[in-house]
Amino acid sequence: MTIDKDAKYDRQLRLWASTGQSNLESSHICLINASSTGCEILKNLILPGIGSFTIIDDKKVSNLDLSSNFFIKNNEINRNLATVTTKNLNELNTEVKGFAIEKSIQDLLIEENDEIFWQQFSVVIISDYTPKLNQLIDILWSKQIPLMIVNTVGFYSSFNLLTSETTVIETHDPSKLYDLRIDLPWEELQQFADSFDLDNLDDQEHAHVPCIIIFIKALQSWIKTHEGQPPWVSYTEKKNFKKYVELLSRNIVLENNFAEAVSSSHRAFQITDLPDSVKQLLKISKENPVTKNSSIFWIYIAALSKFLQLNNDVLPLPGTIPDLASDTKNYIDLQNIYKEKAKKDQKLFTEQVESVLESIGRSKDEINNDSIASFCKNSRLLFVTIGSKKFISSHFIEQFNHEKDQSKIKKYLIYFGILTFNIFINEHNRLPELSDLKEFIQLYNEKIDSTTLAGSDVKVFEELLSHNTRNYTNLNSLMGGVVSQEVLKLCTGQYVPIDNLFVFDGIESSSEKFKIEY
Amino acid sequence: MRDHSSVIPLLKTIGPFNEVADDYNYQSAWDRLSTSKILVIGAGGLGCEILKNLALTGFKNIHVIDMDTIDLSNLNRQFLFRHKDIGKSKSEIAANFIKQRIGEDNINIIPFFGKIQDKSIEFYSQFDLVISGLDSIEARRWINATLVNLSSSNNKIIPLIDGGTEGFRGQSRVIIPSFTSCFECTLDLMSQKITYPVCTIANTPRLPEHCIEWAHLIQWNIEFGSTKKFDADIPQHIQWMYETALNRAKIFKIEGVTKQLTLGVCKNIIPAIASTNSIIAASCCNEAFKLLTDSNPYLNNYMSYSGDYSIYTYTFENNKRSNCSVCGSLPKKIYVESYKTLQQFIEDIKDKQEIQIKNPSISSISGPLYMSSPTELQKITKNNLSKKLNKLISNGDEIVITDVNLPISLRLIVYFTSDEKDPELN
Numbered sequence: 001m002t003i004d005k006d007a008k009y010d011r012q013l014r015l016w017a018s019t020g021q022s023n024l025e026s027s028h029i030c031l032i033n034a035s036s037t038g039c040e041i042l043k044n045l046i047l048p049g050i051g052s053f054t055i056i057d058d059k060k061v062s063n064l065d066l067s068s069n070f071f072i073k074n075n076e077i078n079r080n081l082a083t084v085t086t087k088n089l090n091e092l093n094t095e096v097k098g099f100a101i102e103k104s105i106q107d108l109l110i111e112e113n114d115e116i117f118w119q120q121f122s123v124v125i126i127s128d129y130t131p132k133l134n135q136l137i138d139i140l141w142s143k144q145i146p147l148m149i150v151n152t153v154g155f156y157s158s159f160n161l162l163t164s165e166t167t168v169i170e171t172h173d174p175s176k177l178y179d180l181r182i183d184l185p186w187e188e189l190q191q192f193a194d195s196f197d198l199d200n201l202d203d204q205e206h207a208h209v210p211c212i213i214i215f216i217k218a219l220q221s222w223i224k225t226h227e228g229q230p231p232w233v234s235y236t237e238k239k240n241f242k243k244y245v246e247l248l249s250r251n252i253v254l255e256n257n258f259a260e261a262v263s264s265s266h267r268a269f270q271i272t273d274l275p276d277s278v279k280q281l282l283k284i285s286k287e288n289p290v291t292k293n294s295s296i297f298w299i300y301i302a303a304l305s306k307f308l309q310l311n312n313d314v315l316p317l318p319g320t321i322p323d324l325a326s327d328t329k330n331y332i333d334l335q336n337i338y339k340e341k342a343k344k345d346q347k348l349f350t351e352q353v354e355s356v357l358e359s360i361g362r363s364k365d366e367i368n369n370d371s372i373a374s375f376c377k378n379s380r381l382l383f384v385t386i387g388s389k390k391f392i393s394s395h396f397i398e399q400f401n402h403e404k405d406q407s408k409i410k411k412y413l414i415y416f417g418i419l420t421f422n423i424f425i426n427e428h429n430r431l432p433e434l435s436d437l438k439e440f441i442q443l444y445n446e447k448i449d450s451t452t453l454a455g456s457d458v459k460v461f462e463e464l465l466s467h468n469t470r471n472y473t474n475l476n477s478l479m480g481g482v483v484s485q486e487v488l489k490l491c492t493g494q495y496v497p498i499d500n501l502f503v504f505d506g507i508e509s510s511s512e513k514f515k516i517e518y
Numbered sequence: 519m520r521d522h523s524s525v526i527p528l529l530k531t532i533g534p535f536n537e538v539a540d541d542y543n544y545q546s547a548w549d550r551l552s553t554s555k556i557l558v559i560g561a562g563g564l565g566c567e568i569l570k571n572l573a574l575t576g577f578k579n580i581h582v583i584d585m586d587t588i589d590l591s592n593l594n595r596q597f598l599f600r601h602k603d604i605g606k607s608k609s610e611i612a613a614n615f616i617k618q619r620i621g622e623d624n625i626n627i628i629p630f631f632g633k634i635q636d637k638s639i640e641f642y643s644q645f646d647l648v649i650s651g652l653d654s655i656e657a658r659r660w661i662n663a664t665l666v667n668l669s670s671s672n673n674k675i676i677p678l679i680d681g682g683t684e685g686f687r688g689q690s691r692v693i694i695p696s697f698t699s700c701f702e703c704t705l706d707l708m709s710q711k712i713t714y715p716v717c718t719i720a721n722t723p724r725l726p727e728h729c730i731e732w733a734h735l736i737q738w739n740i741e742f743g744s745t746k747k748f749d750a751d752i753p754q755h756i757q758w759m760y761e762t763a764l765n766r767a768k769i770f771k772i773e774g775v776t777k778q779l780t781l782g783v784c785k786n787i788i789p790a791i792a793s794t795n796s797i798i799a800a801s802c803c804n805e806a807f808k809l810l811t812d813s814n815p816y817l818n819n820y821m822s823y824s825g826d827y828s829i830y831t832y833t834f835e836n837n838k839r840s841n842c843s844v845c846g847s848l849p850k851k852i853y854v855e856s857y858k859t860l861q862q863f864i865e866d867i868k869d870k871q872e873i874q875i876k877n878p879s880i881s882s883i884s885g886p887l888y889m890s891s892p893t894e895l896q897k898i899t900k901n902n903l904s905k906k907l908n909k910l911i912s913n914g915d916e917i918v919i920t921d922v923n924l925p926i927s928l929r930l931i932v933y934f935t936s937d938e939k940d941p942e943l944n
């Protein structure tokens with residue numbers, strides 16, 4: 001990256017670093033319908049520098065489009081929407097390549113039935129529902145290309161993410177827990193802990209022993225004096241352990257390291273085990289052995305399984321430690337012990353990746369040390385979800401019928417209302433209005449849920465029909481932000497995206513997310 | 519010509535959730551779009567979005583204030599600016615761009631290139647609504663206090679809609695002065711710059727940040743004295759910081775000092791992307807639209823958005839605090855160790871989350887204890903700095919803290935704790 005680019009993208013590189021940025025720069029985003037929401041989404045992706053985008057739309061710019069879309073100029077009425085928005089959006093960042101296709105998606109699907117065309121896209125976005133999408137959904141699903149469908153009607157909006165599988169290595173887990181192995185020190189860490197003889201240190205040295213060492217010592221002597229019982233068995237015992245640590249201090253007011261140990265005693269209670277999420281991944285991996293076509297994520301999981309067999313079911317060490325009250329030397333020595341162990345684990349893990357690659361007939365040249373390091377650092381925090389392809393399911397309706405929370409019920413209804421809104425347009429070729437309420441409800445009962453709606457529930461539909469526009473700038477722009485954040489996560493391969501439905505109520509300014517299961 | 523066909527359906531019909539349905543009138547709602555005067559504070563990441571949204575939803579009288587000029591690092595999100603605009607005024611370029619795109623006849627935007635503190639109370643009292651998209655906490659406190667003061671002294675209620683972002687997160691809130699909680703009520707919720715203890719920086723550095731702060735807070739002054747003030751926007755200054763920090767890191771075998779980190783620590787950089795600005799600005803403008811047109815009820819009164827692990831939003835009513843120094847009537851309580859001098863006390867309150875006053879002047883009932891300005895008063899009162907606070911006032915006394923840069927009088931009742939000895943001296 002050039003210096004100029006580093007400076008220009010500085011504020012985002014602090015979120016996803018150069019690895020995320022280069023992923024972003026190699027992505028190609030497709031937008032179907034150059035609506036105001038769609039252009040807002042692209043604006044937020046072109047600015048941070050996606051590689052390229054393609055807009056597909058055969059419509060001409062209308063007064064309504066101009067009224068709500070900032071990326072159309074006043075003299076562009078009646079010109080092709082895809083072409084003018086592509087040109088105007090491209091002005092935001094000349095490093096991004098923009099393409100316009102002046103065709104309807106239906107026509108395009110007839111022409112481009114060879115599926116190669118779709119392969120070029122990293123993510124496909126449909127802004128405002130378009131009928132007859134099943135063929136497209138099937139193609140994208142089979143190619144594992146995420147499809148996002150966003151709708152806004154008046155003050156309401158919804159957004160679906162349809163993708164067969166999402167895997168994230170760099171989750172940037174917000175809990176920020178460190179994997180310190182205080183309960184299970186490896187040889188070098190144990191030796192380092194043993195090198196501190198707390199009773200015989202002078203006051204100055206005693207006040208600079210890092211709390212990790214204090215914990216290792218305290219935990220081991222506690223277990224010895226408590227019939228082999230660790231302190232994390234109960235709340236009372238945890239409290240007692242805290243006191244136990246405090247009593248090791250010569251003067252808790254003056255010894256910051258001991259004060260820190262007392263206030264961060266939760267670190268000592270962290271048990272080194274395999275999290276359920278990892279067990280689940282290993283189970284999936286066992287049931288679906290890797291093949292020549294497997295993604296690198298699943299190759300890593302297969303390698304992880306081998307690694308765990310060789311490493312007593314203990315994950316690779318991330319190797320990072322928090323800042324600790326300590327003098328510089330003790331801290332750096334301790335940090336190096338963690339780093340060394342992490343390197344060793346990484347080496348063993350790399351060997352397993354090589355052996356997996358070999359077993360499926362793929363080249364070792366695929367090995368990428370940065371990517372492996374990132375996997376090892378995050379192996380406790382990996383994210384995977386099996387997506388779903390449906391807009392609605394009987395299971396989802398059942399969930400709705402059992403829901404008691406009024407605020408959630410409302411969000412279900414907003415989503416169902418938007419689906420019905422689209423069905424109505426499809427059948428009548430016009431927007432439904434308040435005078436269509438009766439027919440609207442009938443349509444809902446026919447296509448979505450036959451259960452009779454309560455009076456308070458009908459209000460949500462009344463609201464949709466009262467403010468029956470897809471072009472409310474504020475909601476368009478808000479959803480433009482929401483959807484683009486999710487695209488950024490998918491394209492950088494970092495942070496955990498939504499799974500898989502988001503509903504926003506712009507009256508209450510509240511949201512809900514759902515998963516539509518089969 | 520650009521018309522408002524996208525706005526009509528939002529106003530024409532009264533929705534079922536409208537709480538003022540009996541008084542609602544389409545024509546007057548429509549008229550309010552062209553008559554309302556809106557002030558936008560900040561023409562940066564949020565400001566560009568806010569201006570676009572207001573313009574497209576039919577508002578016609580907008581003022582925008584920003585003291586900043588355009589920097590290369592703004593271009594990843596501030597979409598009204600181009601490379602050729604670097605160095606120019608944000609508010610002026612933004613206003614021009616909107617006028618050009620929307621059409622001069624459709625909108626009147628007046629930019630002001632300067633500080634919000636430069637404008638008079640009369641200036642602020644002309645607006646129907648203020649939207650702030652600022653990252654500076656101090657400026658947000660200033661406008662909040664100014665508008666709350668206007669509500670109590672002139673009975674003029676000007677709603678303030680405040681937005682803020684950080685990475686994938688952000689929040690928007692509606693403040694109705696005198697009626698809802700205000701910005702100052704929740705000052706302690708704002709994330710603050712990370713600071714490191716001076717003794718760590720000076721004696722036991724462990725992190726690359728410690729080395730950078732050593733260069734930044736200690737070494738710069740030793741090297742250049744007060745003759746050359748550090749400016750993070752001057753590349754040579756940052757280069758010096760980086761090299762000095764790197765040398766120190768080498769001595770202590772600390773890894774990880776980079777130019778990017780140096781810049782981040784010295785400038786207290788907060789990550790920012792277009793997407794989050796888009797969400798928060800749109801939320802602010804949606805509330806402004808509902809509030810001014812009565813088309814639907816507005817947010818009561820706080821929404822936070824978090825996109826860094828799936829998506830979470832949290833909407834709630836933030837309560838007024840009776841001891842808020844802007845909208846409350848009661849003083850705050852503060853506990854001070856008995857050994858502390860006035861100087862030490864001042865250092866403490868500067869960093870204290872719910873106080874955060876940079877240049878405090880302090881008075882008690884019996885008169886000024888310390889005045890940071892004007893210079894004559896500073897000279898007279900500076901002898902007090904080395905005195906112990908408990909020699910200057912008694913337990914349970916009320917003191918008032920002010921700052922020339924903030925229209926706030928912060929009342930504190932001081933209680934002394936028994937710690938007589940300063941642990942730092944050991």
Ligand SMILES: [Zn+2]
Nearest residue numbers: 700703842845
């Ligand atoms: Zn307040």
